[in-house]
Amino acid sequence: MKKDKILLKACSWAGYVTGNAFKAIDVFFDFAHLDYYKQNLSEAVILSYKKNIYKENNPSDAFVFYTALNFFSKVCFCLQGKSKKWKLKESLRCEKVFHLSSLTKEEYENPFIVFQKAFDEITLEKFEFFLSQILEHSLSPFAGDPESDMATPYIHFIKMLDAAELIRERGVEKIKKTVEIDLEFRT
Numbered sequence: 001m002k003k004d005k006i007l008l009k010a011c012s013w014a015g016y017v018t019g020n021a022f023k024a025i026d027v028f029f030d031f032a033h034l035d036y037y038k039q040n041l042s043e044a045v046i047l048s049y050k051k052n053i054y055k056e057n058n059p060s061d062a063f064v065f066y067t068a069l070n071f072f073s074k075v076c077f078c079l080q081g082k083s084k085k086w087k088l089k090e091s092l093r094c095e096k097v098f099h100l101s102s103l104t105k106e107e108y109e110n111p112f113i114v115f116q117k118a119f120d121e122i123t124l125e126k127f128e129f130f131l132s133q134i135l136e137h138s139l140s141p142f143a144g145d146p147e148s149d150m151a152t153p154y155i156h157f158i159k160m161l162d163a164a165e166l167i168r169e170r171g172v173e174k175i176k177k178t179v180e181i182d183l184e185f186r187t
Contacts, residue, residue: 021078025164034165047138054138066135073127076160080115086172102162111163118156
């Protein structure tokens with residue numbers, strides 16, 4: 001079966017192209033901080049149900065935000081299978097309180113689980129549809145009710161943002177496979 005390779009293009013908003021999902025996370029968070037993404041995503045979802053227009057002073061910001069999140073969803077799709085080859089580095093500090101509150105303890109220890117759960121429940125195409133629905137409804141001057149479920153993809157996006165930030169903060173290291181060799185000693 002042929003695998004489709006996803007080229008991670010951030011050209012339209014960050015001027016960067018990569019094939020490495022971990023570098024793509026760095027580019028994504030170099031463009032804007034985690035709080036910016038979470039706040040703007042929440043605002044866009046809320047305004048999808050209201051008459052107010054998202055980024056009314058500069059609607060082009062909405063398109064840039066849309067393309068950045070669309071790029072991010074593709075990065076997350078690429079990360080869902082990486083837990084077999086990569087693991088999160090140990091934290092250098094004692095963390096008693098999870099500063100990324102959307103994650104469970106298990107997800108905090110292995111953030112790759114977040115991506116696996118998200119794409120087991122929702123396809124990449126549905127995440128892209130969710131983003132286009134948000135863009136359409138939040139830029140409309142009419143109050144509406146989006147036709148599809150907005151809560152589930154929204155929750156997954158928030159969790160994926162937190163998981164990606166955690167991966168970026170702590171870094172990853174390749175899992176070394178140990179090979180056991182049986183040696184026979186002849187005497």
